[in-house]
Amino acid sequence: MARRTHEDALGVTGAETVIGTGVIVRGNLESESDIVIDGTLEGQIKTAGNVTLGINAIVKADIQGANITIAGSLKGNINAEGETVIRETGHVEGDIRCLGLSIASGGVFSGRSIMEAPPRLDPDATIDNVEPPQPEPTKPSPRKPSRGNKE
Amino acid sequence: MYYYVVNPAAGRGQVKNLQDKLRTRLTQLGIGGEWVKTTGSGDATKLTRAAVAAGHTTVVAVGGDDTVNEVINGIDRDNVAIGIIPIGSTNRVATQLGIVQWQQACETLAARRLTPYSLIAAGQKFFLSTLTLGFETDLDKQVDTDLTGLRARIGQFQQSLGAARNYGTLHCKIDVDGQYRLECDLFTLSIANQKFLNPLADNRLIVSLSDRPGQTLKLGQMVWNTLRNRAQGTLGDEHATTRFLANRVVIETDPPTGIMVDGKVTSRTPIAIRLTDRRVRFITEKVVADFKNAVASARG
Numbered sequence: 001m002a003r004r005t006h007e008d009a010l011g012v013t014g015a016e017t018v019i020g021t022g023v024i025v026r027g028n029l030e031s032e033s034d035i036v037i038d039g040t041l042e043g044q045i046k047t048a049g050n051v052t053l054g055i056n057a058i059v060k061a062d063i064q065g066a067n068i069t070i071a072g073s074l075k076g077n078i079n080a081e082g083e084t085v086i087r088e089t090g091h092v093e094g095d096i097r098c099l100g101l102s103i104a105s106g107g108v109f110s111g112r113s114i115m116e117a118p119p120r121l122d123p124d125a126t127i128d129n130v131e132p133p134q135p136e137p138t139k140p141s142p143r144k145p146s147r148g149n150k151e
Numbered sequence: 152m153y154y155y156v157v158n159p160a161a162g163r164g165q166v167k168n169l170q171d172k173l174r175t176r177l178t179q180l181g182i183g184g185e186w187v188k189t190t191g192s193g194d195a196t197k198l199t200r201a202a203v204a205a206g207h208t209t210v211v212a213v214g215g216d217d218t219v220n221e222v223i224n225g226i227d228r229d230n231v232a233i234g235i236i237p238i239g240s241t242n243r244v245a246t247q248l249g250i251v252q253w254q255q256a257c258e259t260l261a262a263r264r265l266t267p268y269s270l271i272a273a274g275q276k277f278f279l280s281t282l283t284l285g286f287e288t289d290l291d292k293q294v295d296t297d298l299t300g301l302r303a304r305i306g307q308f309q310q311s312l313g314a315a316r317n318y319g320t321l322h323c324k325i326d327v328d329g330q331y332r333l334e335c336d337l338f339t340l341s342i343a344n345q346k347f348l349n350p351l352a353d354n355r356l357i358v359s360l361s362d363r364p365g366q367t368l369k370l371g372q373m374v375w376n377t378l379r380n381r382a383q384g385t386l387g388d389e390h391a392t393t394r395f396l397a398n399r400v401v402i403e404t405d406p407p408t409g410i411m412v413d414g415k416v417t418s419r420t421p422i423a424i425r426l427t428d429r430r431v432r433f434i435t436e437k438v439v440a441d442f443k444n445a446v447a448s449a450r451g
Binding site: 017018021022024027028043 | 330332335336360391392
């Protein structure tokens with residue numbers, strides 16, 4: 001997953017790239033942040049953020065990103081660090097490599113899916129070299145307002 | 152010592168009435184300096200160039216966006232700071248830097264908080280704020296957007312809406328950083344430095360394109376917002392349908408069209424627009440901490 005920095009939280013490191021309906025893009029689209037495409041694109045898409053193909057998108061490209069959502073048409077391979085979602089209107093022709101895949105009813109996927117397992121705990125870890133969990137500090141329970149002693 | 156480049160024609164001659172008050176206040180604040188007046192277009196650039204060569208490290212543009220732009224184009228050294236006293240008809244640059252009144256501008260100059268910005272080059276010209284082409288640029292030819300007052304504003308809106316209805320679209324090809332090429336029909340395009348809109352962001356071009364809205368209501372909203380942004384000196388791309396970041400773009404349109412930089416038509420397409428290494432330090436009202444607080448409070 002792409003790591004979100006403090007500046008990302010403020011939404012300032014870079015505006016999202018948005019390609020609207022009716023716009024044709026040819027070439028390699030690279031970004032550090034999220035990409036939303038609702039137009040036509042031929043080439044490559046590479047980002048550390050999420051990629052969303054809108055309902056009007058017609059894309060012929062390999063896509064590399066964090067989480068990928070497809071509601072339009074894609075011819076090309078997907079390489080996602082996180083999850084891939086194919087929506088009801090989505091159409092994908094190509095291979096998908098990701099951690100999780102979800103296809104909504106009506107969504108079309110034609111290709112191979114390679115699911116990579118999420119990172120697992122180290123099997124060599126023993127009870128001796130695992131630090132015990134620290135107890136959470138207990139919060140004082142809120143005092144109930146007393147009902148008596150009316151003045 | 153501060154060097155004040157005064158445009159006596161700015162703000163329909165407003166400087167004449169303010170000059171004495173201004174000088175008194177600046178002297179009180181201990182930043183009285185040398186005053187020079189421009190006599191025509193391009194004069195502020197020449198005067199600034201001469202002042203920088205003579206060793207001045209702070210040049211203050213007393214006027215509107217035109218004067219600021221001319222001063223920017225006269226600076227060729229990193230150690231020079233630019234200040235603004237906004238008394239022009241359009242003060243977008245100053246407003247975006249947080250300076251809205253001359254009294255406040257004097258205090259800001261005295262406080263001397265510096266923020267560096269990379270300049271944008273459009274052909275041979277340098278600018279800081281915004282470049283537009285398409286309907287917004289055309290609007291200036293059709294409508295007098297400087298008028299104030301409610302009746303004048305309603306008249307402006309009606310005229311502008313009429314102009315928008317009759318305005319077609321421009322077929323546009325944009326090469327972005329030599330990496331990809333974008334083709335579309337556009338209604339209006341604007342380019343600004345991302346950092347200029349948001350002091351926490353990096354220096355990068357933010358390019359916004361808008362389609363022609365199909366519905367009259369949406370077209371009306373777009374025209375209204377364009378006029379409002381002009382009147383308030385703010386920048387807005389709320390109607391953008393396409394937006395991306397770049398370091399260099401080459402724009403071609405069919406038919407070729409005029410390009411407006413900070414409210415003045417300066418050249419025509421085709422044109423290359425790039426973010427330069429040239430950094431200019433501006434004396435600004437905005438500080439990063441204030442901006443962070445504003446973002447935090449806006450997000451609840």
